[in-house]
Amino acid sequence: MNREPVQEHQLANGLTVLTREARLAPIISFWVWYRVGSRNEVPGITGISHWSEHMVFKGTPRFPKGEADRQVAMHGGTRNGFTWLDYTAYYETMPSEHAAVAVAIEADRMGGSLFKPDEVASERGVIISEREGNENHPGFYLGEELTAAAFKAHPYGQPVVGFKSDLQAISREDLWRHFKRYYAPNNAVAVAVGDFDTGDLLELVDREFGAIPRGEEPPPVRVVEPPQEGERRVTVRRPGPVPQLSIAYHVPGATHPDTLALWLLGSVLSAGRSSRLYKSLVVGGLASNAGAGSAMTHDPYLFRISATARPEVEPERLEAAAFAEVQRLIDDGLPEAELAKVRRQLRAGHVFSTEGVSSQARYLGQYELAGSWRNFETYLDELDRVRPEDVVRVAAQYLTESNRTVGWFLPTRTAR
Amino acid sequence: MTDATTDGTARRRSRLEIRRATLSNGIAVLVSENRSHPTVVLRLSLRAGSILDDVERAGLATLTASGLTRGTQSRSFAEINETIDSAGMSLGASAGRHVAGVSARCLREDLDLAIELVADVLRHPVFPEAEIEQLRAQVLTGLRQADDDTGSVADRTFREHVYAEGHPYRLRSHGYQQTVDRLRASDLGAFHADNYGPAGAYLVVAGDVAFDDLIARLEAALGDWNGRQVRGVDGAVPESPPPVPGLFEVALAGKTQSDLVLGRPAIRRSDPDYHALRMANLIFGRLGMMGRLGDTVREEKGLAYSVYSELDAGVGAGPWAVRAGVNPANVDAAFRGIQEELERLRAGGVTAAELERGQRYSTGTLVLQLETNDGVAGVIQDIEFFGLGLDYIDRYPGIVEGLTLDSVNAAAARHLPPYEETVRVVAGPARDGAAG
Numbered sequence: 084m085n086r087e088p089v090q091e092h093q094l095a096n097g098l099t100v101l102t103r104e105a106r107l108a109p110i111i112s113f114w115v116w117y118r119v120g121s122r123n124e125v126p127g128i129t130g131i132s133h134w135s136e137h138m139v140f141k142g143t144p145r146f147p148k149g150e151a152d153r154q155v156a157m158h159g160g161t162r163n164g165f166t167w168l169d170y171t172a173y174y175e176t177m178p179s180e181h182a183a184v185a186v187a188i189e190a191d192r193m194g195g196s197l198f199k200p201d202e203v204a205s206e207r208g209v210i211i212s213e214r215e216g217n218e219n220h221p222g223f224y225l226g227e228e229l230t231a232a233a234f235k236a237h238p239y240g241q242p243v244v245g246f247k248s249d250l251q252a253i254s255r256e257d258l259w260r261h262f263k264r265y266y267a268p269n270n271a272v273a274v275a276v277g278d279f280d281t282g283d284l285l286e287l288v289d290r291e292f293g294a295i296p297r298g299e300e301p302p303p304v305r306v307v308e309p310p311q312e313g314e315r316r317v318t319v320r321r322p323g324p325v326p327q328l329s330i331a332y333h334v335p336g337a338t339h340p341d342t343l344a345l346w347l348l349g350s351v352l353s354a355g356r357s358s359r360l361y362k363s364l365v366v367g368g369l370a371s372n373a374g375a376g377s378a379m380t381h382d383p384y385l386f387r388i389s390a391t392a393r394p395e396v397e398p399e400r401l402e403a404a405a406f407a408e409v410q411r412l413i414d415d416g417l418p419e420a421e422l423a424k425v426r427r428q429l430r431a432g433h434v435f436s437t438e439g440v441s442s443q444a445r446y447l448g449q450y451e452l453a454g455s456w457r458n459f460e461t462y463l464d465e466l467d468r469v470r471p472e473d474v475v476r477v478a479a480q481y482l483t484e485s486n487r488t489v490g491w492f493l494p495t496r497t498a499r
Numbered sequence: 500m501t502d503a504t505t506d507g508t509a510r511r512r513s514r515l516e517i518r519r520a521t522l523s524n525g526i527a528v529l530v531s532e533n534r535s536h537p538t539v540v541l542r543l544s545l546r547a548g549s550i551l552d553d554v555e556r557a558g559l560a561t562l563t564a565s566g567l568t569r570g571t572q573s574r575s576f577a578e579i580n581e582t583i584d585s586a587g588m589s590l591g592a593s594a595g596r597h598v599a600g601v602s603a604r605c606l607r608e609d610l611d612l613a614i615e616l617v618a619d620v621l622r623h624p625v626f627p628e629a630e631i632e633q634l635r636a637q638v639l640t641g642l643r644q645a646d647d648d649t650g651s652v653a654d655r656t657f658r659e660h661v662y663a664e665g666h667p668y669r670l671r672s673h674g675y676q677q678t679v680d681r682l683r684a685s686d687l688g689a690f691h692a693d694n695y696g697p698a699g700a701y702l703v704v705a706g707d708v709a710f711d712d713l714i715a716r717l718e719a720a721l722g723d724w725n726g727r728q729v730r731g732v733d734g735a736v737p738e739s740p741p742p743v744p745g746l747f748e749v750a751l752a753g754k755t756q757s758d759l760v761l762g763r764p765a766i767r768r769s770d771p772d773y774h775a776l777r778m779a780n781l782i783f784g785r786l787g788m789m790g791r792l793g794d795t796v797r798e799e800k801g802l803a804y805s806v807y808s809e810l811d812a813g814v815g816a817g818p819w820a821v822r823a824g825v826n827p828a829n830v831d832a833a834f835r836g837i838q839e840e841l842e843r844l845r846a847g848g849v850t851a852a853e854l855e856r857g858q859r860y861s862t863g864t865l866v867l868q869l870e871t872n873d874g875v876a877g878v879i880q881d882i883e884f885f886g887l888g889l890d891y892i893d894r895y896p897g898i899v900e901g902l903t904l905d906s907v908n909a910a911a912a913r914h915l916p917p918y919e920e921t922v923r924v925v926a927g928p929a930r931d932g933a934a935g
Contacts (some may be wrong), residue, residue: 115694152787156860159863178866178867207801209803210804219648221753
């Protein structure tokens with residue numbers, strides 16, 4: 084793949100702009116990433132970043148409610164927004180001749196969102212409905228309990244969607260304060276990938292975003308999760324169909340040198356049907372599926388091993404088999420050929436996932452928010468540098484008993 | 500942001516070059532070359548979908564498709580997995596209602612291997628006892644989870660009230676715990692022998708390939724395949740008698756939210772009103788933030804995170820349905836909101852401004868659908884399955900722009916049911932004194 088290089092620019096107001104020209108199709112994908120997510124929340128206002136994400140779809144003086152949706156649809160585009168631990172992101176993917184529509188809407192969202200009281204009131208119902216939809220899935224409860232148990236200090240332990248009592252209590256003033264504090268150009272990264280001329284695009288971005296004033300620097304997140312000093316266990320007992328297991332180990336944030344070894348470890352354990360956990364847990368008749376891996380986060384987060392038990396299997400047997408696979412890797416090492424296979428899987432996955440401009444822009448933003456977009460550019464080279472002994476070492480170092488939280492969802496009755 | 504010229508540009512650029520060939524056993528091959536990225540997608544489809552299932556063995560077509568990759572005459576399940584993962588490719592097999600298929604995605608340099616594996620699992624599966632037992636257990640666990648999922652239960656219940664017994668759209672493609680429980684490896688072998696063959700099969704390839712070279716490779720791998728097919732391949736779907744309307748509730752323990760479905764069978768894809776009704780549905784429950792439904796039920800009333808409508812026009816008349824997830828206390832209010840919008844649409848139709856927006860959205864987003872090889876392959880599969888013609892993408896903007904307010908509103912009034920004639924399903928926490 085010969086890709087055009089990424090160019091990094093900065094407006095006078097502090098907005099970072101990443102651009103990559105890609106003439107794969109006559110399309111542009113334009114994103115704005117804000118450095119705010121559940122990581123920036125404190126008890127009492129959990130879910131406020133996600134709720135704010137909903138509120139900035141509700142109109143401005145320039146694009147009254149519904150008008151931005153209409154404009155994007157009229158010009159053959161799609162758009163959405165989402166919130167996670169470290170970020171809140173918005174995008175439009177459009178035919179490239181309509182790039183101006185996307186840039187105007189995103190700048191206007193940052194500078195002109197209104198947070199009208201009646202909109203806050205009706206959106207409370209929508210937000211609670213979103214949470215309640217999640218509550219219908221047994222895995223949601225398990226995930227919420229597991230992260231809460233794994234973190235005693237860091238806000239990563241709180242759910243992104245927020246606790247229901249907070250969603251019932253958060254006020255318009257809370258939301259407005261949150262918006263004003265974090266939705267500033269100096270706290271955002273714009274990413275554009277597609278069929279455009281960089282000079283023209285920058286001119287457009289500067290015209291639309293340039294007048295938005297720089298904001299005060301948002302307060303830093305200072306809290307550091309203390310080391311875990313022994314195994315923690317949580318159990319969720321609710322009506323449900325089958326037992327589910329999830330084991331979480333603390334691992335470093337994305338810029339740590341062990342990150343790629345940990346990603347390879349996740350793939351050794353669970354990528355494809357030739358992976359270790361698939362063979363031992365699924366082919367072994369204990370589980371209907373199995374997964375393992377870590378996410379890309381700014382601060383230290385979790386490496387997870389998860390499995391859905393077959394109904395007739397004793398949970399203890401499944402848990403023991405999962406631990407045994409980890410131990411086997413630590414005791415017996417990783418053959419070079421197996422690492423080569425996994426590296427090839429990740430390499431091919433990278434090629435597939437950069438086929439479209441939308442996914443390229445998404446990756447650049449995710450990497451930038453977790454550390455630097457440059458790590459996306461060097462990913463394949465760095466992958467080649469990881470040795471089998473590195474993968475075994477990170478397994479031995481992080482996947483330990485005292486560093487883990489073991490979570491079970493156990494049905495209180497047998498489903499039909 | 501002006502219109503006439505830019506729309507013309509978008510149309511020119513969203514052209515899709517499709518080349519077609521036929522292998523010596525009749526398999527149609529449709530190819531879209533894209534040299535800008537070193538990847539290839541292959542999707543082979545044949546008429547072995549779940550409409551062939553009978554009530555007693557629902558899920559057989561799906562399980563057979565999933566079983567294809569569990570071992571062949573020359574490769575064990577483990578060998579297939581090792582081969583796929585070592586190349587970083589994906590190989591999948593699955594069945595839908597009408598079509599079963601095998602698909603692969605690979606890097607350009609692994610194309611030969613991908614073709615070889617697709618041909619091998621299609622032609623020479625052995626459905627080994629142990630591997631099929633394990634697959635069946637996995638599927639049974641999944642079905643148990645589906646029977647505890649409010650969305651799946653609502654959909655299953657809706658189909659059971661909308662389609663008469665014996666109708667092929669009534670059954671769940673994945674089957675049911677009690678039917679899959681009965682299936683054995685030998686059933687899969689027999690289903691494969693009876694239904695997998697070149698008649699009616701077609702293969703779509705999108706990506707970094709050279710047409711002539713590709714056809715020669717496919718001919719070598721598949722051209723001499725002459726599987727017998729004892730069952731018909733026409734896939735005809737009869738009309739179902741009109742459903743009995745009303746409200747049907749299923750209570751599930753441990754749930755917070757209720758999933759609603761409201762609808763009725765609508766039209767076939769071949770119906771002359773298809774494009775007009777699709778446009779009406781787009782405006783009603785999809786466009787922007789879920790169309791008119793989103794504007795009122797979500798935005799104005801704040802009742803639901805998710806509310807939308809869908810039109811599933813297939814070989815037979817698939818359902819038109821509204822789906823929403825709401826708090827049990829808001830079920831009645833949500834139904835009322837949907838009712839108001841449905842009555843407003845049937846009585847007053849859409850506006851000229853809405854139609855224009857829907858038209859520009861439909862033609863403008865074409866190019867987005869063609870962003871990836873997977874997207875291109877999906878579009879071509881539809882073109883071939885419904886016999887739309889290789890120039891369909893070129894004709895499509897004209898079709899959409901030719902829709903008039905009269906045609907769209909007439910289609911909505913004709914094919915969308917009055918609220919009282921709909922089947923309404925609620926799956927979620929038990930409710931007292933429920934009314935519809």
